[in-house]
Amino acid sequence: xxxxxxxxxxxxxxxxxxxxxxxxxxxxxxxxxxxxxxxxxxxxxxxxxxxxxxxxxxxxxxxxxxxxxxxxxxxxxxxxxxxxxxxxxxxxxxxxxxxxxxxxxxxxxxxxxxxxxxxxxxxxxxxxxxxxxxxxxxxxxxxxxxxxxxxxxxxxxxxxxxxxxxxxxxxxxxxxxxxxxxxxxxxxxxxxxxxxxxxxxxxxxxxxxxxxxxxxxxxxxxxxxxxxxxxxxxxxxxxxxxxxxxxxxxxxxxxxxxxxxxxxxxxxxxxxxxxxxxxxxxxxxxxxxxxxxxxxxxxxxxxxxxxxxxx
Amino acid sequence: xxxxxxxxxxxxxxxxxxxxxxxxxxxxxxxxxxxxxxxxxxxxxxxxxxxxxxxxxxxxxxxxxxxxxxxxxxxxxxxxxxxxxxxxxxxxxxxxxxxxxxxxxxxxxxxxxxxxxxxxxxxxxxxxxxxxxxxxxxxxxxxxxxxxxxxxxxxxxxxxxxxxxxxxxxxxxxxxxxxxxxxxxxxxxxxxxxxxxxxxxxxxxxxxxxxxxxxxxxxxxxxxxxxxxxxxxxxxxxxxxxxxxxxxxxxxxxxxxxxxxxxx
Numbered sequence: 341x342x343x344x345x346x347x348x349x350x351x352x353x354x355x356x357x358x359x360x361x362x363x364x365x366x367x368x369x370x371x372x373x374x375x376x377x378x379x380x381x382x383x384x385x386x387x388x389x390x391x392x393x394x395x396x397x398x399x400x401x402x403x404x405x406x407x408x409x410x411x412x413x414x415x416x417x418x419x420x421x422x423x424x425x426x427x428x429x430x431x432x433x434x435x436x437x438x439x440x441x442x443x444x445x446x447x448x449x450x451x452x453x454x455x456x457x458x459x460x461x462x463x464x465x466x467x468x469x470x471x472x473x474x475x476x477x478x479x480x481x482x483x484x485x486x487x488x489x490x491x492x493x494x495x496x497x498x499x500x501x502x503x504x505x506x507x508x509x510x511x512x513x514x515x516x517x518x519x520x521x522x523x524x525x526x527x528x529x530x531x532x533x534x535x536x537x538x539x540x541x542x543x544x545x546x547x548x549x550x551x552x553x554x555x556x557x558x559x560x561x562x563x564x565x566x567x568x569x570x571x572x573x574x575x576x577x578x579x580x581x582x583x584x585x586x587x588x589x590x591x592x593x594x595x596x597x598x599x600x601x602x603x604x605x606x607x608x609x610x611x612x613x614x615x616x617x618x619x620x621x622x623x624x625x626x627x628x629x630x631x632x633x634x635x636x637x638x639x640x641x642x643x644x645x646x647x648x649x650x651x
Numbered sequence: 652x653x654x655x656x657x658x659x660x661x662x663x664x665x666x667x668x669x670x671x672x673x674x675x676x677x678x679x680x681x682x683x684x685x686x687x688x689x690x691x692x693x694x695x696x697x698x699x700x701x702x703x704x705x706x707x708x709x710x711x712x713x714x715x716x717x718x719x720x721x722x723x724x725x726x727x728x729x730x731x732x733x734x735x736x737x738x739x740x741x742x743x744x745x746x747x748x749x750x751x752x753x754x755x756x757x758x759x760x761x762x763x764x765x766x767x768x769x770x771x772x773x774x775x776x777x778x779x780x781x782x783x784x785x786x787x788x789x790x791x792x793x794x795x796x797x798x799x800x801x802x803x804x805x806x807x808x809x810x811x812x813x814x815x816x817x818x819x820x821x822x823x824x825x826x827x828x829x830x831x832x833x834x835x836x837x838x839x840x841x842x843x844x845x846x847x848x849x850x851x852x853x854x855x856x857x858x859x860x861x862x863x864x865x866x867x868x869x870x871x872x873x874x875x876x877x878x879x880x881x882x883x884x885x886x887x888x889x890x891x892x893x894x895x896x897x898x899x900x901x902x903x904x905x906x907x908x909x910x911x912x913x914x915x
Contacts (some may be wrong), residue, residue, distance in 0.1 A: 415789035422720070422783060424790035427727025483680035487787065488908035489693065493686065495703060495915060496696035578785045579914025582874045583711035585718050594783065594791050 383548050385636035389511035393504050394631050400501040401608060403493055406481040408605055409474070410490030416462075416474025418602055422593035432599065437463040437472035444470060498573060505566055521550055522559045528552045544622040546639045561611055565604055572601040688908055697910070704912035713842050717873035720781045720793050729794035729855060731863035732786060734835070737823035737883055745822075750867040755851070759818070759888035762809035769853065769867050775799040778850050786877045787909065796871050797854030802845040804887070810841070814889040817844040818896055819870055822883040825903050837881045837902035838893055838911075839872055848873040851884065875913040878904045 386394075416435035419425060434449040435457075446462025448455045458464075464476035477483040481493060512518035535552040538545070545551065550558065574580045575587045575597035591597040619627045630636035686693050737743075745753050750769050757765035779797040786792075801817070816838045824832035843849055850871045853860050860866045865882025872879050879902070893899060898906040905911045 411789070414787070417790075419790075422724065422791060423726070423793050425727065426730050426792065477680070482683045482686055484683065486908070488904075488910075489686050489688075491787075491910065492693060492697045492699070492908070495910075496699040499699050499702060576785075577915045578717065578783075578876060579707045579711065579874045582717045583707075583715040588718065594785065598789060 380546075380637050380639060382635050382637050384634050385548055385630045386634045387511070387515050387517055388634065389508065389515065390517055391631055391634060393508040393511075396500065396504040400497045400504060401612070403481065403497045404501065405605055405609060406479065407490045407493035407497070408601075410480040410482065410485075411487060411494060412602065413474040413480060413485060414487040414490075418599040419595040420593070420599060421595050422588075424595055430595075433602075435462040435474040444472070446472070498570075501566070502570060505562075505570070508562070522555055522562070524552065524555045524559060528555055532556075542621065546623070546626065546637065548636070548638060557611065557614075561608070565607055565611075569601060569604045569608070572597045572604065576601065693908075700910040700912050700915070703910075703915050707912075707914055708842065714847060715874075717782055717848055720783065722781065722795075724793045725781065725795060725856060727792065729784070729864055730790070730792045731861075732877060733882065734823040734825060735863040739822050739824055739832075739834075742822040742883065745867075746862070753867050755868060755884065756886035757804060757808045757889075758886060759890050760811040760814035761805075761889050762811060763807070765804070765808050767804070772799050772804075772851060772853060772868065775803055777854075778847070779854075780848055780850070780871075780873070782848070782871070782873045784877055784880075787904075787913070795856050796850065796852040797857075798850035798852035798868070798871065800847060801849045801851055801870070801887075802847070804851065805844060805889075808889075810889055813891050814841065816840060816890045816893055816901070818888045818890050818893070818901075819881040819884055820886045820888065821881050822885050833897075833903065835881055835883070835903050836897060837870075837879055837904075838890075838896070839875070839879060843872050843874065846872070846874065872913075876915075878902070878909060879913040 415424075417424065417431050418433040419430045420432060421430050423430075425431060431449070432451055435446070436449070437444055437446045444458075444463055445456055446458040446460070446464065448457040448461045460476055461474065463470055463472055465471045471477075471485075473485060480490070482489055509518070512522070529552075531552045538551075539553060571587065572591060574584075575591050576594060581588050581594070588594055588597065591600060626637050684690070753769045755765075755767045755772065757767070776799070777797055778800055779795060781793065781795045784792050784794060805817070817840075818838045819836060821835040823835050825835040826833040839849075848871070851868050852865075852871050853868050855861065855864055860869060865884070868884045869882040870880045870884060890896070893901040893911075897903065900906045901911045902909075
């Protein structure tokens with residue numbers, strides 16, 4: 341048995357004892373050395389459940405964001421409160437198009453300030469195919485305006501997302517991933533400053549453990565942001581609201597819930613972009629291997645590369 | 652393993668990833684054919700709406716009431732949507748006499764078919780509710796609605812046990828095609844039909860229901876989206892299947908790809 345197996349089956353509570361038993365066996369040490377010819381041990385970092393749910397999220401969020409923008413385009417405004425102001429103004433964001441002396445232009449209005457965003461927001465397309473639409477064709481599924489199909493895609497992947505979240509939550513509680521790897525501890529708070537400084541100097545460590553910023557980010561996205569997206573999404577459903585009216589109350593109205601849902605989407609896109617940059621900056625092959633096969637090459641130079649899980 | 656090799660590999664991956672995401676970004680039309688109206692993929696993933704419907708019916712209270720608001724929450728006129736002035740001759744003729752000759756037909760799987768005048772509907776016990784109208788497009792608007800509970804009309808007509816749906820037919824032509832006009836229609840199940848807030852509304856914001864909002868009678872189904880609440884109501888038919896109506900999906904918008912269950 342290779343030492344990488346150790347990480348696969350141990351729970352955080354009983355794991356330590358079993359692991360140290362294995363590690364003390366000479367045979368295992370030899371295996372470890374064979375695995376890591378450059379002196380950088382290849383360890384088992386990601387559980388199967390973590391890897392599967394990671395890719396399910398990637399697929400879900402791709403379709404949810406792009407079909408969500410399709411749905412948004414049916415009414416490319418965001419409001420605060422219960423209703424949409426037609427006889428009064430409670431819009432905080434609006435995309436629209438207007439005919440001007442210079443031909444049709446697209447506009448974005450944020451908190452009453454209007455910007456010309458022709459080509460991207462309000463009016464987009466090429467040549468003779470200019471179209472008045474909130475987000476451009478390349479940002480929506482389907483590319484053409486089709487609210488019905490956007491909704492069909494959105495609600496299908498919404499169900500997949502909820503199933504994935506529940507699967508992840510249960511498996512991460514059982515295998516210890518959630519408590520051991522994600523929930524930030526007090527010592528993480530103390531390390532926050534130095535970790536931030538390391539990131540700013542582009543000094544990245546490769547350890548089995550997530551670094552502090554990773555912990556905060558992943559915990560925020562998985563435990564706060566995605567459930568918030570599910571809840572604000574549900575709040576837009578009149579059927580759900582009848583049975584759970586408190587949802588509308590806690591979010592401050594159906595239109596506010598829609599606005600929060602949109603802002604949450606923007607945070608998810610931001611997370612995705614930073615996630616991609618960090619993968620590229622810290623070693624894309626190692627990151628990809630660990631999220632596909634589970635195996636990750638750590639630095640020996642890192643002070644706690646051999647630290648026990650949960651320590 | 653040399654560092655140089657790693658870096659060049661990293662550069663390659665960077666380029667590959669950026670290139671790949673550019674294809675993905677400019678390729679949102681990649682899914683267009685897959686998701687076209689008649690594709691099997693679309694039909695399959697649209698079944699998620701059946702799941703939503705079943706889960707809501709299973710877990711949620713059948714008679715849970717939509718939130719009712721106060722007079723202060725009525726801050727603007729009710730926004731009209733869809734048709735706002737039907738030009739259908741039979742409707743125009745009724746309108747000319749202020750709907751004095753209007754009759755709401757209740758037919759299909761009932762023991763006692765009905766033909767109710769506007770006065771007869773108004774003389775039945777009424778219900779007034781201030782509710783939030785949610786459009787499938789994303790906007791909401793709060794208004795006060797007055798009408799007779801659909802359940803009272805159904806009780807009078809005595810629904811046969813094999814009936815499963817209430818189908819609403821309307822006066823207005825929503826779409827002109829080469830084969831003639833398509834009139835608006837829609838349907839709900841008997842649970843929403845008998846829901847206490849499901850009313851045949853003839854009044855809005857304290858006045859007679861305006862033409863733009865569906866005069867003389869429109870349906871209010873407060874736990875579903877606006878497209879499930881037909882305006883310009885002509886007749887009600889109790890049915891065991893939605894197949895015989897329109898293209899068989901249960902409503903004009905449903906025939907155009909929208910989900911039948913609009914509680915989401």
